[in-house]
Amino acid sequence: MMSSNENWVSICQTNDLVDNSGVCALVNGEQVALFKLTQGEQEQVLAISNFDPIGKANVLYRGLICSVSGEDTPLRYVVASPLYKQRFCLTTGECIDDPEQSVSVFPARIVDEMVQLSVAS
Amino acid sequence: MQASTMKVLVVGNGMVGHHFVEQILEQDMNVEVTVLSAEPRLAYDRVHLSEYFTGKTADDLSLTSAEHYEKLGVNFHVNAKVSHIDKQAKTVKTEAGDVYAYDKLVLAAGSFPFVPPIPGNDQEHCLVYRTIEDLEQIEASSKQSKVGVVVGGGLLGLEAANALKQAGLETHVVEFAPQLMAVQVDQVGGQLLKSKIEELGVQVHTEKATQEIVSGDTSRYKMKFADGSDLETDMILFSAGIRPEDGLAREFDIDVGPRGGIVIDDNCLTSDPNIYAIGECALWNNFIFGLVAPGYTMARVAASHLAEGDLKFEGADMSTKLKLMGVDVGSIGDAHARTVGALSYTYENQPEGVYKKIVVDADKKLLIGAVLIGDTSDYDTLLQYALNGIDLPEKPESLILPSTSDAAPALGADALPATATVCSCHNVSKGDIVDAMDAGNCDLGSVKSCTKASTGCGGCAALLKNVVDSELEKRGVEVNKDICEHFAYSRQELFHIIKVEEIKSFDALLEKHGRGIGCEICKPAVGSILASVWNDFVLQKEHVKLQDTNDTYLGNMQKDGSYSVVPRIAGGEITPDKLIVLGQVAKKYNLYAKITGGQRVDLFGARVEQLPFIWEELIAAGFETGHAYAKALRTVKSCVGSTWCRYGVQDSVGAAIDIENRYKGLRAPHKMKMAVSGCTRECAEAQSKDIGIIATEKGWNLYVCGNGGMKPRHADLFATDIDTETLIKYIDRVLMFYVRTADRLQRTSTWMENLEGGLEYLKQVVIEDSLGICAELEAQMQHVVDTYQCEWKTAVENEESRKRFRQFVNAADATDPNIVFVQERDQIRPATEQEKQSGDLIATDKVLAEDALA
Numbered sequence: 001m002m003s004s005n006e007n008w009v010s011i012c013q014t015n016d017l018v019d020n021s022g023v024c025a026l027v028n029g030e031q032v033a034l035f036k037l038t039q040g041e042q043e044q045v046l047a048i049s050n051f052d053p054i055g056k057a058n059v060l061y062r063g064l065i066c067s068v069s070g071e072d073t074p075l076r077y078v079v080a081s082p083l084y085k086q087r088f089c090l091t092t093g094e095c096i097d098d099p100e101q102s103v104s105v106f107p108a109r110i111v112d113e114m115v116q117l118s119v120a121s
Numbered sequence: 122m123q124a125s126t127m128k129v130l131v132v133g134n135g136m137v138g139h140h141f142v143e144q145i146l147e148q149d150m151n152v153e154v155t156v157l158s159a160e161p162r163l164a165y166d167r168v169h170l171s172e173y174f175t176g177k178t179a180d181d182l183s184l185t186s187a188e189h190y191e192k193l194g195v196n197f198h199v200n201a202k203v204s205h206i207d208k209q210a211k212t213v214k215t216e217a218g219d220v221y222a223y224d225k226l227v228l229a230a231g232s233f234p235f236v237p238p239i240p241g242n243d244q245e246h247c248l249v250y251r252t253i254e255d256l257e258q259i260e261a262s263s264k265q266s267k268v269g270v271v272v273g274g275g276l277l278g279l280e281a282a283n284a285l286k287q288a289g290l291e292t293h294v295v296e297f298a299p300q301l302m303a304v305q306v307d308q309v310g311g312q313l314l315k316s317k318i319e320e321l322g323v324q325v326h327t328e329k330a331t332q333e334i335v336s337g338d339t340s341r342y343k344m345k346f347a348d349g350s351d352l353e354t355d356m357i358l359f360s361a362g363i364r365p366e367d368g369l370a371r372e373f374d375i376d377v378g379p380r381g382g383i384v385i386d387d388n389c390l391t392s393d394p395n396i397y398a399i400g401e402c403a404l405w406n407n408f409i410f411g412l413v414a415p416g417y418t419m420a421r422v423a424a425s426h427l428a429e430g431d432l433k434f435e436g437a438d439m440s441t442k443l444k445l446m447g448v449d450v451g452s453i454g455d456a457h458a459r460t461v462g463a464l465s466y467t468y469e470n471q472p473e474g475v476y477k478k479i480v481v482d483a484d485k486k487l488l489i490g491a492v493l494i495g496d497t498s499d500y501d502t503l504l505q506y507a508l509n510g511i512d513l514p515e516k517p518e519s520l521i522l523p524s525t526s527d528a529a530p531a532l533g534a535d536a537l538p539a540t541a542t543v544c545s546c547h548n549v550s551k552g553d554i555v556d557a558m559d560a561g562n563c564d565l566g567s568v569k570s571c572t573k574a575s576t577g578c579g580g581c582a583a584l585l586k587n588v589v590d591s592e593l594e595k596r597g598v599e600v601n602k603d604i605c606e607h608f609a610y611s612r613q614e615l616f617h618i619i620k621v622e623e624i625k626s627f628d629a630l631l632e633k634h635g636r637g638i639g640c641e642i643c644k645p646a647v648g649s650i651l652a653s654v655w656n657d658f659v660l661q662k663e664h665v666k667l668q669d670t671n672d673t674y675l676g677n678m679q680k681d682g683s684y685s686v687v688p689r690i691a692g693g694e695i696t697p698d699k700l701i702v703l704g705q706v707a708k709k710y711n712l713y714a715k716i717t718g719g720q721r722v723d724l725f726g727a728r729v730e731q732l733p734f735i736w737e738e739l740i741a742a743g744f745e746t747g748h749a750y751a752k753a754l755r756t757v758k759s760c761v762g763s764t765w766c767r768y769g770v771q772d773s774v775g776a777a778i779d780i781e782n783r784y785k786g787l788r789a790p791h792k793m794k795m796a797v798s799g800c801t802r803e804c805a806e807a808q809s810k811d812i813g814i815i816a817t818e819k820g821w822n823l824y825v826c827g828n829g830g831m832k833p834r835h836a837d838l839f840a841t842d843i844d845t846e847t848l849i850k851y852i853d854r855v856l857m858f859y860v861r862t863a864d865r866l867q868r869t870s871t872w873m874e875n876l877e878g879g880l881e882y883l884k885q886v887v888i889e890d891s892l893g894i895c896a897e898l899e900a901q902m903q904h905v906v907d908t909y910q911c912e913w914k915t916a917v918e919n920e921e922s923r924k925r926f927r928q929f930v931n932a933a934d935a936t937d938p939n940i941v942f943v944q945e946r947d948q949i950r951p952a953t954e955q956e957k958q959s960g961d962l963i964a965t966d967k968v969l970a971e972d973a974l975a
């Protein structure tokens with residue numbers, strides 16, 4: 001839920017991101033995996049925690065981005081961990097291969113070619 | 122069902138005896154089965170015996186095992202040759218003196234090789250070809266021989282000659298008749314066969330009657346022929362026909378035929394109502410069937426009769442299709458047109474060495490025989506015409522003429538009646554297959570295990586697949602080979618699309634042929650195909666997002682998120698100076714060093730941001746990427762070879778280096794490994810590699826599609842004594858064909874096992890160019906070779922791709938605090954979770970990173 005006291009921090013420029021791939025940012029000591037999704041003209045940034053709770057390493061930004069369409073779920077964008085391949089949803093943080101596991105999600109946006117993240121204040 | 126247990130005793134545990142055991146246990150009756158085998162082991166696959174010489178072990182060939190028989194409750198004794206039968210007391214006695222009682226006796230004693238009564242035929246290196254022990258002897262003898270002669274130019278003789286040739290002997294075939302394979306093939310076919318086999322370097326001597334074997338002048342023996350000529354040789358293999366093992370019947374008064382063989386009726390009963398005979402020892406209608414399929418039928422008939430069933434033996438088809446030393450030979454029914462009124466059509470193509478003949482009945486309605494040499498592609502169709510009495514087309518010759526517009530189409534699986542026999546070994550008809558599929562067996566594998574079709578001689582594999590596929594299609598089952606939800610294509614189809622439509626990027630492919638944005642399955646697969654076809658830099662902007670993490674960072678990610686560094690050390694050869702550099706770099710960046718199983722050095726514990734600096738130093742010292750992270754060529758292992766080793770016959774190190782340099786960087790459906798050994802001692806373990814090369818006196822033996830790892834598989838011998846140029850040509854073709862047609866993440870071993878036609882098919886494609894694509898495969902390989910680049914060199918020189926190697930976009934100096942080490946055996950290793958809590962750690966050394974930057 002969007003609340004008014006969100007605390008947007010500028011992280012980097014959009015051209016520091018790589019199309020349909022990830023980079024990692026350090027925000028208040030926390031590692032955040034940032035993904036840029038582009039499809040034609042559309043582009044968006046999604047952010048989740050960089051720590052893979054299953055592989056126990058800071059690697060999620062190095063995973064492959066995938067789209068998954070389920071029978072009765074809408075199309076989801078996920079990242080497959082480079083360690084053991086579990087997929088984490090980029091919008092909810094859920095691990096779709098292991099419901100016990102999840103990662104935190106951070107609001108992210110692009111303003112004037114700048115990538116911004118909202119971190120809990 | 123009867124109440125008391127019937128004691129069934131089986132003499133002989135050959136292929137047919139074993140099949141009988143399986144069959145009798147399937148009957149609904151109370152039996153106690155006892156098996157007596159004269160051989161030191163239980164049943165094995167004699168039909169594929171020759172594969173013993175291409176690496177199969179006795180275990181690989183076995184059809185059963187002690188555990189299996191125990192599980193089935195079958196009593197068995199090996200080394201138990203029966204020497205007496207007491208028909209009144211209903212007992213048998215073995216040579217060792219053990220006595221066994223029976224209610225019903227089954228003689229499945231097979232046959233023995235006929236050795237012509239030539240003076241001198243009993244010397245040490247005069248051998249036969251029937252059992253595993255025979256093959257062991259042949260192997261031992263051929264190691265002490267240079268020249269080998271096979272006496273007998275029939276089917277078996279030629280198979281034996283092939284074995285001698287592969288063992289590296291100068292090989293001769295001596296045949297009494299004027300032609301080879303006189304039983305199955307007519308005279309013209311025999312001539313062609315002879316010239317084809319001679320082209321392969323085996324010398325054929327027809328119309329030679331051996332009179333005496335004496336000591337030789339230059340070789341161990343000299344064979345003297347009736348026409349006054351002679352031939353020197355070190356060993357002699359007799360393959361002059363088989364004789365039924367009917368001694369027991371003769372001695373204990375069971376009827377035998379005038380020329381041998383235990384006489385049986387349509388129930389496989391002998392003249393004694395309690396004794397059956399089946400397999401090659403049995404004579405039915407004055408005929409002995411020297412093939413396994415009729416023997417299996419007899420086994421079924423005998424089992425059925427014991428259980429009061431009504432199966433009858435009604436003769437059997439003796440058609441054969443085989444490949445002898447790379448020459449295709451097929452023979453169906455009345456090959457010699459001996460039937461009254463028979464007419465024949467022939468087609469001969471001398472330049473290509475093809476001969477085909479069909480024999481039809483007087484009305485030109487039915488096919489009754491055929492001979493095929495050099496091209497057996499029509500065999501399945503012709504056999505179906507012959508076996509099922511299918512009406513011939515208007516112009517029967519269209520069946521064998523090269524395809525022109527009015528050629529008859531091949532007989533599809535659809536055209537077969539339900540009664541058509543698909544597998545003669547296990548007597549499976551098309552109807553049986555359809556039934557099995559109706560019962561829910563909906564893929565080839567389960568149809569096979571449920572009906573047993575295609576698990577005997579294997580000759581029916583292609584036809585079985587056709588029937589299953591066409592049935593699946595009829596049921597509207599689409600065999601889903603889609604790679605993933607984003608592309609409705611198999612990897613092979615995607616490869617084709619990319620090549621033909623000249624597609625250069627994933628996005629272009631997705632736009633034209635896919636949906637969604639792709640996933641962890643299709644992205645790397647397409648990335649690999651693009652690399653195989655166009656060989657662009659894998660980290661080029663549009664390709665980055667496709668690569669598995671290891672390819673993106675050009676290193677293998679370790680459990681803690683750090684990377685390993687594996688420079689190429691072609692052939693395992695390295696100069697002292699380069700070794701020193703590896704040590705220096707490892708020391709400077711505090712990396713853990715280990716010698717790998719692939720004859721190179723692996724440096725572990727590099728953080729992502731250190732990788733470009735490490736590689737910069739390695740490249741400056743002359744190293745290049747080892748592709749340890751890629752689905753590509755890994756290593757070409759070598760042994761010492763002729764340069765140093767006292768046994769070496771070729772320079773294996775030099776060859777390994779050349780080969781590694783040729784194929785380095787080639788992206789494939791999975792990783793590939795190779796090795797080169799300098800002699801048959803095989804110290805480089807080449808037979809466990811995708812491509813294995815073993816030096817011979819005359820050149821190289823090439824092995825393909827081996828595998829270590831989870832499911833080891835020995836590589837198959839592909840070509841022998843080839844020169845280096847041919848070697849490279851064949852490897853180019855095999856690899857490119859693999860790259861084109863394999864599934865994703867399918868190594869060469871599983872690829873080959875799934876390739877319809879297997880090794881033989883691969884040989885046809887690669888050696889004989891049966892698909893006409895060899896030039897294209899070579900050109901494509903040459904393109905990859907010519908466009909090779911060291912990915913690490915390109916990456917460190919390119920600012921854009923270098924940017925990828927930072928842990929944080931917004932904090933250049935920070936490192937990942939989760940990568941921490943402890944000291945063990947004088948080197949670093951990743952700290953465990955527990956150690957991370959306790960804190961006594963060698964922290965990620967910031968100093969080193971800065972040092973590197975400086």
Ligand code: SRM
Pocket residue numbers: 677678679684685687715716717718719720721722723749755756792794809810827828829830831832868
């Ligand atoms: C380093 C090394 C072990 C060693 O210290 O000796 C090694 C290490 C790994 N092997 Fe291996 N294999 C190594 C030789 C082998 C060998 C022996 C050989 O090549 O002679 C085999 C069996 C031979 C074969 O492949 O047929 C081998 C069979 C495997 C397999 C099983 C493959 C299979 O088809 O069953 C895997 C898993 C896979 O590839 O999917 C594997 C996967 C791996 C991975 C990539 C696992 C991973 O994803 O992290 C390891 C990466 C280590 C790294 O970061 O560098 N490794 N691996 C060896 C590197 C050789 C080299 O110089 O490149």
Ligand SMILES: Cc1cc2nc3c(=O)[nH]c(=O)nc-3n(C[C@H](O)[C@H](O)[C@H](O)COP(=O)(O)OP(=O)(O)OC[C@H]3O[C@@H](n4cnc5c(N)ncnc54)[C@H](O)[C@@H]3O)c2cc1C
Pocket residue numbers: 132133134135136137138139157158159160167168169170171201202203204229230231232250251252277280366369399400401402410411412413414416443578
């Ligand atoms: C190299 C080779 C290749 C072949 N290729 C083909 C092919 O491609 N297609 C095909 O259809 N056929 C082929 N055959 C023929 C096929 O192997 C035989 O038809 C089949 O094995 C016959 O089976 P069987 O059980 O009757 O006899 P065997 O397999 O010979 O078994 C008889 C067994 O009985 C034992 N025995 C004999 N006497 C006694 C006794 N008194 N007491 C106890 N045990 C005894 C023998 O030791 C033997 O183990 C080939 C044969 C060989 C040798």
Ligand code: SF4
Pocket residue numbers: none
């Ligand atoms: S055997 Fe297993 S643990 Fe050892 S290196 Fe290979 S993959 Fe790693």
Ligand code: FES
Pocket residue numbers: 414543544545546547574575576577578579580581582
């Ligand atoms: S015909 Fe021999 S396995 Fe089917």
